[in-house]
Amino acid sequence: MAHYFASDIHLRDDHPERDERFRRFLEVLEPTDSLVIAGDLCDFWMGARKSDRRLAEYPSLRALAEFRSAGGSLAILPGNHDHWLQPFYRDTMGATLLHEPVDLVVEGLRLRLVHGHLLGARRLWKAGMESHAFFRAFGLLPAPFARPLDRVLTWKNERGLVADEERHLAVYRTYAASCRDIADLVVIGHVHRAVDETGSRTHPRLIVLGGWQYRSSYLRIDEAGATFRVIPDGPATAGQATTDTPAPGLPAASNSGTNARTTPLAAACGPPRTTLDDPR
Numbered sequence: 001m002a003h004y005f006a007s008d009i010h011l012r013d014d015h016p017e018r019d020e021r022f023r024r025f026l027e028v029l030e031p032t033d034s035l036v037i038a039g040d041l042c043d044f045w046m047g048a049r050k051s052d053r054r055l056a057e058y059p060s061l062r063a064l065a066e067f068r069s070a071g072g073s074l075a076i077l078p079g080n081h082d083h084w085l086q087p088f089y090r091d092t093m094g095a096t097l098l099h100e101p102v103d104l105v106v107e108g109l110r111l112r113l114v115h116g117h118l119l120g121a122r123r124l125w126k127a128g129m130e131s132h133a134f135f136r137a138f139g140l141l142p143a144p145f146a147r148p149l150d151r152v153l154t155w156k157n158e159r160g161l162v163a164d165e166e167r168h169l170a171v172y173r174t175y176a177a178s179c180r181d182i183a184d185l186v187v188i189g190h191v192h193r194a195v196d197e198t199g200s201r202t203h204p205r206l207i208v209l210g211g212w213q214y215r216s217s218y219l220r221i222d223e224a225g226a227t228f229r230v231i232p233d234g235p236a237t238a239g240q241a242t243t244d245t246p247a248p249g250l251p252a253a254s255n256s257g258t259n260a261r262t263t264p265l266a267a268a269c270g271p272p273r274t275t276l277d278d279p280r
């Protein structure tokens with residue numbers, strides 16, 4: 001039995017490769033496993049413009065519902081792109097809805113989990129975009145109008161992305177430090193760069209789960225400890241980057257026997273940041 005955490009898959013029609021990645025990931029899950037999605041499973045575009053029925057037909061969402069109906073445990077902490085989809089996640093996908101901040105104890109490790117958009121680094125214009133009124137209006141816009149608006153939002157996000165990420169990460173680090181008495185791991189989404197910063201006596205380990213625009217990344221916790229995996233596209237398991245935190249009282253997880261390996265943080269970071277294409 002293993003516990004998985006992922007976020008920011010940002011499923012949307014015009015990026016079928018994300019659907020492929022997510023389906024491949026779901027294939028390795030066992031019915032005894034648990035999966036927590038820490039926000040932005042679906043992109044704003046999908047959430048606003050597809051009916052629940054058409055969403056349910058989406059291949060990886062169907063696989064997710066099948067994982068759930070086969071006995072898997074599924075919980076979703078909605079993010080800024082998909083918090084309007086809570087009824088769909090609960091009623092159609094069978095997910096348990098979480099509300100942040102979430103505190104869990106998993107295999108003896110204390111986790112604090114948030115999506116990350118509410119920690120204080122968000123720009124005002126983005127907060128406006130995350131209103132229900134904007135969501136509804138965007139859903140009603142004819143596609144010829146919605147698509148250019150989507151592109152403008154994308155462009156606005158790409159501009160200054162590195163600075164935006166750095167600003168968020170600084171806030172995340174401060175937040176993680178403030179959790180030192182209650183958490184061993186602080187797990188956050190929203191920022192699409194995958195980050196794993198080792199904890200210390202005074203700081204919990206900080207994991208930013210990372211976006212699925214160009215590769216998969218997830219946290220896996222089992223009795224041997226916590227492993228953060230960043231998997232570039234390509235042959236299965238090749239080039240996996242992993243880092244580990246042993247569960248209390250246990251030795252570090254062994255990576256031998258697979259292509260997985262422990263790598264420095266720099267290698268676990270994502271693709272060239274300038275190519276990220278979506279508003280968070």
Ligand SMILES: [Mn+2]
Pocket residue numbers: 039040079080081115117189190191280
């Ligand atoms: Mn987000």
